[in-house]
Amino acid sequence: MRADAQRNRDRIVEVARALFRAKGFDAVSMDEVAKGAEVGPGTLYRHFPTKESLYDAVLEAWAEKVNAAVDRALSLDASAREQLLTWLTDYAAMLTEHKGAAARITAALGDPGSPFAAKCTTYVNANQRLIDGLDSALRPGVEAMQISRLVGGMAAVADNSELPAESVASMLAIVADGLLAP
Amino acid sequence: MRADAQRNRDRIVEVARALFRAKGFDAVSMDEVAKGAEVGPGTLYRHFPTKESLYDAVLEAWAEKVNAAVDRALSLDASAREQLLTWLTDYAAMLTEHKGAAARITAALGDPGSPFAAKCTTYVNANQRLIDGLDSALRPGVEAMQISRLVGGMAAVADNSELPAESVASMLAIVADGLLAP
DNA sequence: TGCCAAACGGAGAGTGTCTCCGTATAGTTC
DNA sequence: GAACTATACGGAGACACTCTCCGTTTGGCA
Numbered sequence: 001m002r003a004d005a006q007r008n009r010d011r012i013v014e015v016a017r018a019l020f021r022a023k024g025f026d027a028v029s030m031d032e033v034a035k036g037a038e039v040g041p042g043t044l045y046r047h048f049p050t051k052e053s054l055y056d057a058v059l060e061a062w063a064e065k066v067n068a069a070v071d072r073a074l075s076l077d078a079s080a081r082e083q084l085l086t087w088l089t090d091y092a093a094m095l096t097e098h099k100g101a102a103a104r105i106t107a108a109l110g111d112p113g114s115p116f117a118a119k120c121t122t123y124v125n126a127n128q129r130l131i132d133g134l135d136s137a138l139r140p141g142v143e144a145m146q147i148s149r150l151v152g153g154m155a156a157v158a159d160n161s162e163l164p165a166e167s168v169a170s171m172l173a174i175v176a177d178g179l180l181a182p
Numbered sequence: 183m184r185a186d187a188q189r190n191r192d193r194i195v196e197v198a199r200a201l202f203r204a205k206g207f208d209a210v211s212m213d214e215v216a217k218g219a220e221v222g223p224g225t226l227y228r229h230f231p232t233k234e235s236l237y238d239a240v241l242e243a244w245a246e247k248v249n250a251a252v253d254r255a256l257s258l259d260a261s262a263r264e265q266l267l268t269w270l271t272d273y274a275a276m277l278t279e280h281k282g283a284a285a286r287i288t289a290a291l292g293d294p295g296s297p298f299a300a301k302c303t304t305y306v307n308a309n310q311r312l313i314d315g316l317d318s319a320l321r322p323g324v325e326a327m328q329i330s331r332l333v334g335g336m337a338a339v340a341d342n343s344e345l346p347a348e349s350v351a352s353m354l355a356i357v358a359d360g361l362l363a364p
Numbered sequence: 365t366g367c368c369a370a371a372c373g374g375a376g377a378g379t380g381t382c383t384c385c386g387t388a389t390a391g392t393t394c
Numbered sequence: 395g396a397a398c399t400a401t402a403c404g405g406a407g408a409c410a411c412t413c414t415c416c417g418t419t420t421g422g423c424a
Contacts, residue, residue, distance in 0.1 A: 002421055005371060029411060040373030045413060103285070107342040139356070146353055149343075153335030160289040161331070171328055174321070178360030184390055187402060211380060222404030227382060 009047050012037040017058045024099035025055060052115040059101065063122045065094060070126040070133075080137030081180060087130055088151055088172045091123075095155035102159045106152030109145065124148050139181050150175050191229050194219040199240045206281030207237060234297040241283065245304045247276060252308045252315075262319030263362060269312055270333055270354045273305075277337035284341045288334030291327065306330050321363050332357050 048054035073087035095102035108114035128144035230236035255269035277284035290296035310326035
C-alpha cells in the first residue's frame with residue numbers, strides 16, 4: 001500500500017473509532033467520517049466498501065481483549081459463581097464499550113456471511129473455554145452460543161437504555177444463577 | 183374526522199400492518215405504505231407524522247393480548263416454574279410477532295418520551311402482576327422492569343437471528359430458573 | 365527527471381424521510 | 395341542489411444518507 005493510502009486509512013479508522021464510540025453506529029454518517037479524516041467520500045469507500053466494514057476495522061484491536069478476560073475470570077481463586085459473574089460482567093462491559101456494538105455483534109451470531117463473523121467466533125470460543133473451565137458447575141447441556149446470546153441480549157438492552165452498572169449486574173446475576181447447575 | 187380521512191387512515195394502518203409484519207420495521211419505506219394504501223406521501227404524513235407513530239398505531243390492538251396472556255399463565259393449575267415458563271414463552275412469542283418489534287419496544291422501556299411508552303407500560307404492568315401472582319416462588323427483590331428487559335432482550339435476539347422456538351425455550355428456561363428463588 | 369500505476373475526491377445517482385402548498389372534495393347552509 | 399368553506403389530498407421537491415464513476419493528482423521507482 002502506498003504511504004499516502006496507509007496514512008489515510010489510519011486516519012479514517014482513528015476518526016471513525018472516536019465518532020462511533022461517542023455517537024453509536026447509526027448516528028455516524030460516512031460523509032462525517034470522510035470530512036473528519038479530511039478525505040473525499042470516494043477515498044473512504046475505496047478503503048472500506050461498506051459502513052459495516054469500517055466498523056469491523058474499528059473493532060479489530062478490541063476483540064483480543066475478550067480472550068484475556070476469560071482467562072482472568074478462570075484464574076480467579078473464587079467460587080464458580082464468582083468466576084462466572086466476573087466473566088459475564090467483563091463480557092457485557094466490553095460489548096457496550098462501543099454504543100450499538102452489542103446489538104450488532106449479537107445479531108450477527110450464527111451468520112457466517114456477516115462482516116462481524118470473525119468477532120462472533122471470538123466471543124463464542126471464549127464462552128466455550130469458560131464452559132470447559134467451569135466444567136460441572138454449570139447446568140448440564142448449556143452451550144457457548146446460548147451464553148453468547150443471553151449476555152449479548154442483556155448487553156444490547158443495557159446499551160440501548162444506558163442502564164447503570166448495578167442494573168446490569170442484577171440482571172446478569174439472574175442469568176448466572178440460571179446457568180449454574182440446579 | 184371526515185369520512186374520506188377515516189377511510190384513508192384505516193387503509194394505511196391495514197397496509198402498514200401487513201408490510202411491517204412481513205418485512206420488519208426498517209425494510210418498509212413510507213412511500214411503500216403510501217403507494218400500497220393508494221394515497222400520496224403528504225396524506226400519509228398528515229395522519230402519522232413519523233414512521234414510529236405509524237408503527238405505534240399498528241401495534242395498538244396487539245398490546246391488549248399481553249394482559250390476557252398473564253392471566254392465562256397465572257390461572258394454570260401447575261407449578262410456579264411452569265406458570266412462569268408459560269408466561270415467558272407467550273410473552274416472547276408476542277414480542278416477536280412483528281419483526282423488529284421486540285428490540286424497539288425493549289429499547290423504549292423506561293423512556294417516557296418514546297412513542298411506544300404506552301406499550302411499555304402495558305408490558306411492565308403485566309410482569310408486575312405476574313410477580314404479585316407468583317409471590318414467594320420468585321427470587322426476592324426481583325422487579326417487573328428486570329423481567330421485562332430480560333425477556334425483551336431474549337426476544338430481540340431470537341427475532342434478529344430468527345431462532346427456532348426450541349432455542350428460545352432453552353434460553354428462557356435458564357432465565358426462568360434464575361428468576362425462581364434459589 | 366519522467367513515467368505510470370495507484371490513490372484521490374467531488375459530482376451525482378439512487379433511495380429514504382418528511383414538507384409545502386396549490387387543488388379537490390365532504391359536509392353544511394340556504 | 396347549488397354555493398360555500400373548512401378539511402383533506404397528493405405530488406414536487408428539500409434534505410440527508412449510502413455508495414459509484416471517472417477525470418485528476420501524486421507517490422515511488424527507473
